[in-house]
Amino acid sequence: MSTPIAPIPPQATPATSLLKTLGLVSTVCGLIIVGAYQGTYDAAAANRRLALERTVFKVVPAAKSMTEWQATPQGIRPAGGEAVAGAVKFYVAYDAAGDLAGIAAEGAAKGYADTVRILYGYSPACQCITGFGLVSSKETPGIGDKIVTDKAFLANFAALDVKLNAELSALANEVRAVKHGSKANPWEIDAIAGATVTSRAVGKAINDSAQRLLPRLVPEIEKLRKKES
Amino acid sequence: MSEIAQARTFDEFMEGIWRQNPVFVMVLGMCPVLAVSVSAVNALSMGLATMFVLVCSCGLVSLIRKIVPKEVRIATYIVIIATFVTVVDYVIQAVSLEIYEALGAFIQLIVVNCIILGRAEAHASKHPPLTAMVNAMGMSIGFVIGLFALGAVREVLGAGTLFGFSLFGPNFQPWVVMVLPPGGFIVLGGWLLLFSALKRRKEVRLAAQGGGHGA
Amino acid sequence: MTVQTEIRSAPHIKGPRSVEQIMANVVYSLLPVCAFFVYQYGISAAASILVVTASCLLAERAFVRTGTQAGSLSDFSATITGLLLALTLPPGFPLWMGVVAGFSAIALGKALFGGIGFNVFNPALVGRAFVQAAFPAAIATYTPSFLPGRFTQFIPSSLAWPLMAPADTAAWLKAMHFDALASATPLAKWKFEGTLTAAGDLLTSLAGHMAVGPSPVLILVCGAYLALRRFMDWRIPAAVLGSAGLTAWLIFAVGGTKYPDPFFMLFSGGLILGAVYMATDMATSPVTPRGMWVYGGLIGVLTVVIRYYSGLPEGVMYAILIGNAATPLIERITQPTPFGKGASIRARKSASYTLHPDYISREEAGAKTPKKRFFKNKPKQ
Numbered sequence: 001m002s003t004p005i006a007p008i009p010p011q012a013t014p015a016t017s018l019l020k021t022l023g024l025v026s027t028v029c030g031l032i033i034v035g036a037y038q039g040t041y042d043a044a045a046a047n048r049r050l051a052l053e054r055t056v057f058k059v060v061p062a063a064k065s066m067t068e069w070q071a072t073p074q075g076i077r078p079a080g081g082e083a084v085a086g087a088v089k090f091y092v093a094y095d096a097a098g099d100l101a102g103i104a105a106e107g108a109a110k111g112y113a114d115t116v117r118i119l120y121g122y123s124p125a126c127q128c129i130t131g132f133g134l135v136s137s138k139e140t141p142g143i144g145d146k147i148v149t150d151k152a153f154l155a156n157f158a159a160l161d162v163k164l165n166a167e168l169s170a171l172a173n174e175v176r177a178v179k180h181g182s183k184a185n186p187w188e189i190d191a192i193a194g195a196t197v198t199s200r201a202v203g204k205a206i207n208d209s210a211q212r213l214l215p216r217l218v219p220e221i222e223k224l225r226k227k228e229s
Numbered sequence: 230m231s232e233i234a235q236a237r238t239f240d241e242f243m244e245g246i247w248r249q250n251p252v253f254v255m256v257l258g259m260c261p262v263l264a265v266s267v268s269a270v271n272a273l274s275m276g277l278a279t280m281f282v283l284v285c286s287c288g289l290v291s292l293i294r295k296i297v298p299k300e301v302r303i304a305t306y307i308v309i310i311a312t313f314v315t316v317v318d319y320v321i322q323a324v325s326l327e328i329y330e331a332l333g334a335f336i337q338l339i340v341v342n343c344i345i346l347g348r349a350e351a352h353a354s355k356h357p358p359l360t361a362m363v364n365a366m367g368m369s370i371g372f373v374i375g376l377f378a379l380g381a382v383r384e385v386l387g388a389g390t391l392f393g394f395s396l397f398g399p400n401f402q403p404w405v406v407m408v409l410p411p412g413g414f415i416v417l418g419g420w421l422l423l424f425s426a427l428k429r430r431k432e433v434r435l436a437a438q439g440g441g442h443g444a
Numbered sequence: 445m446t447v448q449t450e451i452r453s454a455p456h457i458k459g460p461r462s463v464e465q466i467m468a469n470v471v472y473s474l475l476p477v478c479a480f481f482v483y484q485y486g487i488s489a490a491a492s493i494l495v496v497t498a499s500c501l502l503a504e505r506a507f508v509r510t511g512t513q514a515g516s517l518s519d520f521s522a523t524i525t526g527l528l529l530a531l532t533l534p535p536g537f538p539l540w541m542g543v544v545a546g547f548s549a550i551a552l553g554k555a556l557f558g559g560i561g562f563n564v565f566n567p568a569l570v571g572r573a574f575v576q577a578a579f580p581a582a583i584a585t586y587t588p589s590f591l592p593g594r595f596t597q598f599i600p601s602s603l604a605w606p607l608m609a610p611a612d613t614a615a616w617l618k619a620m621h622f623d624a625l626a627s628a629t630p631l632a633k634w635k636f637e638g639t640l641t642a643a644g645d646l647l648t649s650l651a652g653h654m655a656v657g658p659s660p661v662l663i664l665v666c667g668a669y670l671a672l673r674r675f676m677d678w679r680i681p682a683a684v685l686g687s688a689g690l691t692a693w694l695i696f697a698v699g700g701t702k703y704p705d706p707f708f709m710l711f712s713g714g715l716i717l718g719a720v721y722m723a724t725d726m727a728t729s730p731v732t733p734r735g736m737w738v739y740g741g742l743i744g745v746l747t748v749v750i751r752y753y754s755g756l757p758e759g760v761m762y763a764i765l766i767g768n769a770a771t772p773l774i775e776r777i778t779q780p781t782p783f784g785k786g787a788s789i790r791a792r793k794s795a796s797y798t799l800h801p802d803y804i805s806r807e808e809a810g811a812k813t814p815k816k817r818f819f820k821n822k823p824k825q
Binding site: 379389397398400401402404405407409411415 | 538541542574577578579582605607610
């Protein structure tokens, strides 16, 4: 037939019907989301704690348990309660006997691709860094990510000196990465040849974080000697 | 009768896997395909997450297809899809934090994966729930296959491993470019080349057969 | 029998010169350079040249056969790609990686675009860029030239098993009493250690155990042969070297001791090889004379900028690839003005001397030239 069919005028759906449908769908979806959140909350929290513990225990090898603290300008105290401006979070790790095994804290600095976030272990006994682990980085695979695999580079962190100066106000010597093969002092990091930028980022991350944390932490380190039961 | 129905269901299922494979034929949803296919595990988990979202939301969309007014259908579909993406987000966090971090923002970005909205709009809103879900299942299996094909090649060349197991021993020389974004494009290009070559071959053969019959 | 009449646009008179002839001459002119490379690094270099070129030829053959690209093996273009690619790779580059480089040069650099004459980027540099991205460590591992046993033994990294990491050349060099610095290229030494190599030594490549490519002097001589026989346009190398030298000199004059002198910049790395043989690739460089100057100038400036201000010690490769990418645009804005259509007519109108009216056609005398901006001779759609 060649008679053109007149287009059917679109029927306007009443607003109440639209609202009803949207309301119904939103309710169902809301219920699904709440259910999923409740169902997975415990497992997800446990996962996150485990991941954090794993990293902390890696940089403080003797550790068996840990607690979270924060260092405020007024002194250190366990984490929780209201947030204080300028507080630095750190983790206190204890060994099996409940003695202080070490301190772990997070540091971050700009690397080659993006911010390199690391967690480093601090040993109060030798006043030095005893190791570090990567929290997140987007460094070039095969080059920048050598910082966690290169044996010579990791050897820098066997005992990286972070002693405080006499007034306990800052580090006695700034931690920094130096060109490959020119490490002369215990507070210098021998950079990986070809990954100098990332190596420097690790040095800067440790330095920035230690400069803020240690002057507050070291005077009160006695508070942390024993694990509170 | 039931045989025809079965055959049709099977057709619906195979459509996404082969004839309209979302990765190799329709080239849809390339953003997660290129970004997370660095390793086979990442690719598979991304594929499974998408599968869950796709099947569930197609099912739900199909269930309510008769009561949703035309004016608000897109809004409704997006709410439904976003819901299931949120669920997947929580579930992955609970299952493995490592995978969650490796996939990063791409889990949340499943919401805007055009395969899902496309299926909801083009198929699920016009078919009964079972057909819609079977079709969605086929589509997402096709998507998983595509992701896995990319992820496996990139992991084997980029790290010398498959699912984390070393294939070539400790002395393997990784191809750094394969885990970088250009590697994703190159491998995808290689697969597309292979598929279009296969397709053309089939067409040539069919044409030859058809010509023979005609004569 | 029908007589085939071919109707085609100008040019109707062509020189007695074919693609094959030009390409063959480029290959001949490259042979002394390759010989010098082998003289410097021995059988490792010879094997590298052979393997890379063979893999280029095989890839070319495969793609021509499957109908993916036009051309044939006998046009020598794949041979040139292979030889140039081998010359840009370190002599101890693992041979299996050389195969990867050769294959990707032809596949990604040439077949993808449809074969000879259609490629947008220089295929040899595409191959090099691919392996640089894939194997950044291996491509930065150089060895000193003129090692004592170079004609009897391979550099250990050359003979790595396929897919396996190459052997450590540092230990091998140590056994021959070379320190770690001996295997750094002059550019890397300058960038990471701050030591300069004398420009005169770089010019001949003959002074001691340096990790350098074939002598720039030799490359210039071979290039001069091509330029004199008009197989290559002299403008591009002149523009590249001129602008690189000028930029380096400017920075040197302003920045002083922090930066190396312009002669070091010119003769180190692959700048001369790139300027003479790679930037001049016919399919990927502009055809307009003014465009050649722009193109060469761009490459020269980019090279110096990348060398000075990026994380990489060498920038010739990326500079030329960027230049290749800019070529269509450069050609568009540097179209020569067809005879009689230039700005000169307008200028003459306002000039004080009067043209004899007989010389000007009527239309032209009264013609109003529409105002044109920027793209003076935009090709008609």
